[in-house]
Structure formats: structure tokens, C-alpha cells
Amino acid sequence: MCLAIPARITQKLDGDMAVVDLGGVRKEVSLALIDGADVGDYVIVHVGYALSKLDPEEAARTLALFAEISEALPPQ
Amino acid sequence: MSVAGELSIGVRVADGEVRAVELASTRPQASRVLAGRTPADVARLVPMLFSLCGHAQQIAASVAIEAAIGEHTPDSERDKRTRRVRLEAIQEHLWRLMLDWPALLSLPPLRDAFARWYRRCAAAREEAEAGCCRQLASELVDYCDRTLLPLPLAQWLELDDDAALLEPAAAREWGPMLQALSAFDAVAPAGRIRAPVLLPDLSAAALSGATQVMDLEAFCHTPTYDDHACETGALAHGHALPLVSRLLGQGRNLAARVVARIGALVDCVLDLAGNRAVTQPVIDSHGIGPGIGLARIRTARGLLMHRVEMQGDRIGRYAIVAPTEWNFHPAGAMVREFVGARFDSDAQLLQRLRAMVLALDPCVAYRIDVSHA
Numbered sequence: 001m002c003l004a005i006p007a008r009i010t011q012k013l014d015g016d017m018a019v020v021d022l023g024g025v026r027k028e029v030s031l032a033l034i035d036g037a038d039v040g041d042y043v044i045v046h047v048g049y050a051l052s053k054l055d056p057e058e059a060a061r062t063l064a065l066f067a068e069i070s071e072a073l074p075p076q
Numbered sequence: 077m078s079v080a081g082e083l084s085i086g087v088r089v090a091d092g093e094v095r096a097v098e099l100a101s102t103r104p105q106a107s108r109v110l111a112g113r114t115p116a117d118v119a120r121l122v123p124m125l126f127s128l129c130g131h132a133q134q135i136a137a138s139v140a141i142e143a144a145i146g147e148h149t150p151d152s153e154r155d156k157r158t159r160r161v162r163l164e165a166i167q168e169h170l171w172r173l174m175l176d177w178p179a180l181l182s183l184p185p186l187r188d189a190f191a192r193w194y195r196r197c198a199a200a201r202e203e204a205e206a207g208c209c210r211q212l213a214s215e216l217v218d219y220c221d222r223t224l225l226p227l228p229l230a231q232w233l234e235l236d237d238d239a240a241l242l243e244p245a246a247a248r249e250w251g252p253m254l255q256a257l258s259a260f261d262a263v264a265p266a267g268r269i270r271a272p273v274l275l276p277d278l279s280a281a282a283l284s285g286a287t288q289v290m291d292l293e294a295f296c297h298t299p300t301y302d303d304h305a306c307e308t309g310a311l312a313h314g315h316a317l318p319l320v321s322r323l324l325g326q327g328r329n330l331a332a333r334v335v336a337r338i339g340a341l342v343d344c345v346l347d348l349a350g351n352r353a354v355t356q357p358v359i360d361s362h363g364i365g366p367g368i369g370l371a372r373i374r375t376a377r378g379l380l381m382h383r384v385e386m387q388g389d390r391i392g393r394y395a396i397v398a399p400t401e402w403n404f405h406p407a408g409a410m411v412r413e414f415v416g417a418r419f420d421s422d423a424q425l426l427q428r429l430r431a432m433v434l435a436l437d438p439c440v441a442y443r444i445d446v447s448h449a
Contacts, residue, residue: 002439004127032191062124
């Protein structure tokens with residue numbers, strides 16, 4: 001359900017658009033809903049928009065949590 | 077496959093008629109990582125886990141744990157939580173109505189206005205202070221009246237005739253969307269039209285009762301109420317609104333869902349504006365027994381349930397049922413509305429499927445596969 005997997009901004013594009021890396025997959029997203037996001041920052045993405053920004057430590061903790069889910073838990 | 081998983085919707089067609097709709101999910105049951113943690117860990121981890129309705133999820137966790145350990149919540153904190161849930165719901169409703177529905181109907185999305193109101197709701201949610209929320213709601217009422225809705229917001233909940241929505245003179249930003257939706261729904265598929273089976277607006281105690289008639293694990297995967305796979309969300313909450321009821325009576329279930337969503341948005345804004353009595357709490361909780369608590373929250377997508385069993389001062393078992401579990405139940409709304417319906421082409425079927433999925437609003441990515449016998 002609506003899991004908050006961090007994506008790293010790899011490139012800023014024209015307007016409020018950016019390219020993010022989400023687990024090795026490149027996606028174009030809008031940064032129109034958040035302030036001050038730059039290349040290297042982690043964001044939570046949902047259908048084409050970055051919803052929130054995470055600091056690197058928070059992103060690392062979140063990614064570790066999802067690694068735990070991925071390894072330990074069977075799908076529903 | 078991503079760790080987030082996805083919803084898979086398989087549709088089998090024979091001789092132009094939908095014969096079967098099969099729903100499957102590869103989503104992980106993330107709530108299991110909460111077992112063995114402390115309540116403080118849960119409060120920290122839940123917002124890290126969930127991107128959508130993250131505040132509702134976080135509040136549901138706090139409320140369920142408080143119910144389990146018998147902790148009293150001050151009225152001021154309860155009211156602040158309600159305002160946060162309302163603001164988050166407004167953001168979700170605006171997302172569907174300003175971006176997603178226009179895109180599905182080949183209309184330009186209202187990107188700039190959406191971003192402006194989304195950010196304002198996010199800022200107001202930080203402190204969720206009553207006066208600030210009232211001011212925002214009042215400005216949103218003004219914006220809806222002047223720009224979005226074809227008639228004043230306050231009249232929306234009493235409206236019983238869709239003709240008023242379709243007059244060109246009454247057109248506002250949402251005028252073209254409502255007109256396109258009406259035209260789209262007017263060419264409903266042939267075949268028997270089934271009435272939606274809707275989940276009542278259950279209290280936490282009633283929801284707790286529903287969880288006890290089947291194995292909890294099974295309830296988390298495929299919840300039922302009174303033996304039915306029910307639909308939750310805007311239609312379930314707003315089915316008695318005059319216009320929604322009229323559209324349902326005409327078999328225009330899709331239009332009914334969108335009108336009900338606008339009704340749900342209006343509901344949130346008017347409640348936040350604080351100028352009317354709230355009849356049903358947005359957040360409710362129930363102490364099931366010693367160390368067991370349940371929270372139910374009315375989110376934009378429908379009823380969200382968190383249920384916790386404490387083991388000493390740690391979490392023993394944790395269960396979450398999100399609206400997606402109700403709305404994409406393998407015997408639920410997708411099956412009721414499509415099996416037996418006839419379509420002229422795969423393109424028409426796919427467009428209808430996408431509209432239905434959007435109306436039911438899953439919180440995960442989905443994939444549709446149409447196959448022919």
C-alpha cells in the first residue's frame with residue numbers, strides 16, 4: 001500500500017521537472033509540490049510528482065527498512 | 077518487480093462480453109515489520125513506510141496504540157489530528173479532480189492551481205492550528221465558488237439535478253470535466269447494470285466486530301462486511317447525496333462516484349471551515365480488550381484500519397487494512413461492474429476500466445491485461 005520508497009534526484013530539467021533514480025529506474029517527475037530540492041537530494045515520488053524531501057540519513061534509514069521488507073516478507 | 081508491488085487486473089472477454097475479472101496483488105504486507113517494535117518505533121516508522129495518506133497512517137498508528145494501552149487523548153490533540161486528516165484528504169481529492177480526471181477525459185489538467193493548493197494544505201498541516209485551517213478553508217470555498225464549480229459550494233450537497241452542471245453559462249474550470257464525464261457515462265456498456273455494494277461508515281467498534289468473523293490475516297488481504305466485498309470511499313460516504321442517489325438510480329455509477337468525490341471534497345472543506353456540526357467523527361478508536369486497540373480513519377480513499385495487539389510494552393501483532401483492500405477485493409466492485417458487460421471494442425473496454433480504477437483510486441500502481449477466449 002502506497003509505500004514511501006525514496007528516489008534520488010539525478011538531473012534537473014527545464015521548468016520544475018527533474019529526473020530521479022528509483023531503485024535503478026529513471027523517472028521524470030515534477031518538483032512543483034516541494035521547495036529547494038536539488039541534484040543528489042532524496043524525494044518521495046508518486047505518479048509524476050515529488051511529494052516530500054528527505055535528508056540523506058532519513059533516506060538511508062527508509063531504504064534499509066524497505067530492504068528488510070523486501071528480503072523478509074512474502075507478498076500479500 | 078519493485079518492493080512496492082502492484083495490482084494486476086486481468087480481464088477475460090468472449091464474444092464482446094466480459095466473462096471474468098481477476099484481481100491479484102504483489103504488494104508486501106509492510107505492517108509486519110512493526111511487530112516486536114516499541115510504540116515509539118512505530119510512530120517513527122509508519123510515516124517512513126507510507127507515502128500516501130502518510131499522516132492518516134501515522135495518526136491511525138498513534139490512535140490504535142492509545143486505544144490498546146488505554147491512554148486518554150486530550151480533545152485539543154484529537155481536533156488537531158482531525159484537521160490534519162482533513163487537509164490530507166483535500167490534497168488527495170484535488171489531485172484526482174484537478175489532474176487525474178481531466179487527463180482521463182482528454183482535458184488539460186489544472187497543474188498550477190493544484191500545486192498552489194496542495195502546497196498551502198501541506199503548509200497548514202504542519203501546525204494544523206484551528207484559525208489557520210479555517211482561513212485556508214474559507215479561501216478554498218471562495219476559489220471553488222469563483223473558479224472551479226459551476227454552482228456555489230454550499231449548494232452542492234443539496235443539488236439533485238445534473239442539468240445545472242452542464243449549462244454552458246454555468247461553466248467554471250470543472251465545467252468541461254463534468255460535461256465530458258456526463259457524455260462518457262452516457263455511453264455506458266450494454267448488459268446488466270449492478271448497483272454498487274457499499275461499506276457503511278462503520279464505527280471503530282463495528283469495524284472491530286467485522287474483523288472477528290474471519291481470520292485476521294484473511295481479513296487484511298480480502299476484507300468483507302456482512303459477507304460482502306464492499307466498496308469504500310467517496311461513493312460509500314456520499315451515496316445519499318441527492319444528485320449521487322439520482323445518478324445511481326439511472327445506473328450512471330461512474331458519474332455518481334465523481335460527483336460523490338466532489339461532495340467529499342466539499343464536506344472536508346466545510347468541516348475544516350468549522351461552520352457546521354460534524355456528525356460522524358473522522359477518527360474513531362475502540363479498545364477491544366486488554367492490550368488490543370483498533371483505529372479507523374475516514375481518508376480520501378475510504379476507511380483505513382489499524383489494529384494493534386501489545387505484548388508487554390512492545391507490539392505483538394499489527395494489522396492494517398487500507399481502502400485498496402476493500403475496493404480491489406477479488407470479488408468486489410471491479411467484478412460486479414464489469415462481468416457481464418458488453419463493449420464494442422477493446423479500446424472502449426480499456427477506457428472504461430481505467431476510469432473505474434481511477435474512481436476506486438488504488439494507492440499502488442496497477443496493470444490491466446485484456447485477453448480474449
